[in-house]
Amino acid sequence: MKHSEFDEEFDVIVIGVGAAGAAAALSAHERGASVLVVEKCPPKCAGGNTRVSGSGWFINSSPERAAVFLRALNGSRTVAEDVVQTWASETAKNSDWLADLGATARPTGAYHTEAEFSEVDGADCYAGMNTINGEMGQFLLYEFLVGALAERGIEIRFETRAQELTVVDGTVRGVRVEGPTGEATLGARGGVVLATGGFAANPEMVQDYLPLDEYVLWGSPHSTGDGHRMAQRVGADMWHMGNMMTITGIDVGDTTGLFLALWAGHDYMFIAPDGRRFTDETKGNRHGHVQRNGAEELFPLRPFHIVFDEKLRAAGPLSPTSAVLPVGWKLLMENFVWSTDNSVEVANGQIRRADTLRELAAAIGVDPDTLERSVHDYNAACDVGRDDHFGRDPETLAPVSEGPFYSLRVVPLLGWSDGGPRRDGHSRVLDTRGEVIEGLYAAGEASATYSWTKDGGFHIADALAFGRVSGAHAASRVAS
Template sequence: MHLPSHPADVEEFSADVVIVGSGAAGAAAAIAAHDAGASVVVLEKTDAAHAGGNTRVSGGSWFHHDDPEQIATYLRALSGERTLPEPVVRAWADGTRTVTEWMQSLGIEVGIPGDFAPEYPELPGSDAYGGYRSVDGVMGAGRLHRALTGALAERGIPIRYDARAVELVLDASTGGVTGLRLESGDVVHARGGVVLATGGFEADAELVREHLGLDGASIWGSPACTGDGLRMAQHIGADLWHTDNMMAVTGITPPGARHGLFAMMLRRRGYIWVDAAGERFVNETAPAGHGQALIDGCYVLKPDRPTWVVFDERTRLAGPISPDASVYPVGWSVVMDGYAWSADNTAEIDAGWVLRADTLAGLADAMGVPPAALAASVTAYNAACAAGVDERFGRAPGTLEPLADGPFHAFLSKPVLAWTSGGPRRDEHARVVRPSDEPIAGLYAAGGVSSTYSWAKDGGFHIADAIVFGRIAGGHAAARAGASSTPLPLSAAAR
């Protein structure tokens, strides 16, 4: 084994399987490896109070189905021209069928949190989509993270916190992965393999610009998702897949803040979206699924650009722009920071997050868009509302509520990145592969660092994907190690 040189006081320790990240994918990998008889350690970049990646602040739900053949058809349709390797499709379809059963096998109570239909019912295979399943039948508030962390604790699987992995260690003769180096300089030896479960790259501005073409996008989830796994894998020759895919939400970001909040505006549809020229450009209410919407016959990213959301006083009074934890306990700002949006939006207006003016001309000046263009956009939209037909953009008649009464309001909604979808390419065994399709021995990936989804995806897909390929990765790495039960040294214990 070749190890880079390091200071004499640097610590070394080992396990059969080393997991990087303690979200759903990392926890599933650790449990699978442990239950196969392997010694396991989980390395977590943050402290315990902020651990768990996006799993911690997500809805925490996975989708359910009972028909692998039909759900595979649905995944192929969602992928469109960005086809996936058929062995990956099959592993995904078979694995997602058993997520609920596996969760229950851990002693976790599972229930149905509501009636969730497929987001793309027009696509073949969508009728196999069986809605959501959640811990205790309740979404959000960190329940899934707590349940999986509890399952790790029950097995005595150590989590080493404040342990950021920065470099993979290779065997000099074979090029296979034999461990990794931490930011502290400590070296971790992995007899069976390293599982990257580090999350996506949405919190790294450089990678977001490079792969998504976005500047100044805020994030919805964990600030720890900075592309560590992508960079480490790419550095040793891993291929990448669908790194230009993402799930963004229409959101609002306080000035100077890193995190954005959902801007859902559920109670009234008296709003339009305009661009920097003050012109309306899209059907604002086209169902966006988990990142893509059917617009002009194509499934496109939505939102994909900075957008001014303009609305009237009746819409402002109808209820909060962004739901608080009592309605939707998801997102970093709500779950971790405890932010509660004001019931009538006045606190956010007073704070300057939402612009307000008595007239459309005054609002346009505050937005920095041409007043005549904004007035023309509102006039044309109101005419469509009166006619009951949005001939230009095809907004559904039931959503055509006019912008009638001032004061008028607006906020700039840059895409709030919930997660990225691509990273180091992996096969059906969760092994990271080179451009030649050759697996990199000893290296695995699961979860947001390398999700299955090349384009569109439905609700609950990401958690299900993380659990499925986390389990596959952990089990494969354990088998590669011969499922040794060698105990971990004390240095690998949680700290």
């Protein structure tokens, strides 16, 4: 029977239809709950970062060792032990759960075949990364999950934005939404699951929480922190709001950008705006962190220039095609194409070209003397096979010496935010006193488990695991 305050009532309402939202809805439905999913975007751009990610989840071969691995990756930024234990046990069930739904889950074979953080205690739990059909990206996971919802008759109301949570006697009982037919207040007997994604596309929240001034998005431009705001309004505490993932990116004049891959060779150097080389350019970016100064640091945090010569320009595209790495909004949703030999970008001025280093310095606005010294010193390190400044691996020391010379401005490419409403091992949102806000759950990028470093396939694994947990617990509240 419908409660008098609500226009409609369901057992569980899920906000957002990415991996976490779909998993929550399917899990609640499996337990006999009536479920509604509301999604602010139209079908053509729904799905958040799940839709444009690599869509893989890590294979957890040992829940016991996975708990050790997660604790070690979080380091001093500890996460509550009940969350660690749920994460460790539930991420090990993802592949079987998807298989029961009819998915063919297989290891990618080409990406994340072993742990990125192989030196960390517990990394032996990492047995690769599964994807749908063993293929990366291409919307495969998102399309499978939406299909699974449709097969079970679970309604998704697209173009329906959640505005505010409804609280009755201290318990979240529903949500006010605005859709094509106007506003409505929807009741949820068991609870509301926030699966609204991160806040990377909300400039105000990025300014408040992340150490970035200038950036472009790798993922969805619709990840605007809606769930964060709704949770805060009902008293939710927040966790690890400063954690995120950036990688080397290219600004193509839009909110979303491209990945600068640098897979074609080592004939390049990173130059700061002051014209100086500032780091080991070849340090591997492990999902937003590089090992530098004896610790794992977020990188990059600010723009810089990559300077290279004709060898690298002719070696292959600086940004991979969707056939090589089908990840990112610009690539998959907008079909953006980078030229195979970088010549188009040279011609249109995206890549600056000059016959001499001094001319290149003038073109990119750095001091010519400083740039010449920086390149000279780097090339000297290549000649002797030793980088005394930054310790770059001798095997990667390739000189920048064959004119003409080129430069491309690099900006942080923001893949995702990690922080959100603090939650417990049942995915229940906690208030600032550490007490459960009854009827409110969070899962996925809206409240990722990771307080610091993370490995390949961790975000999808986390979303699927806590999506299932939240949906099941919300359904259990109806049954009890």
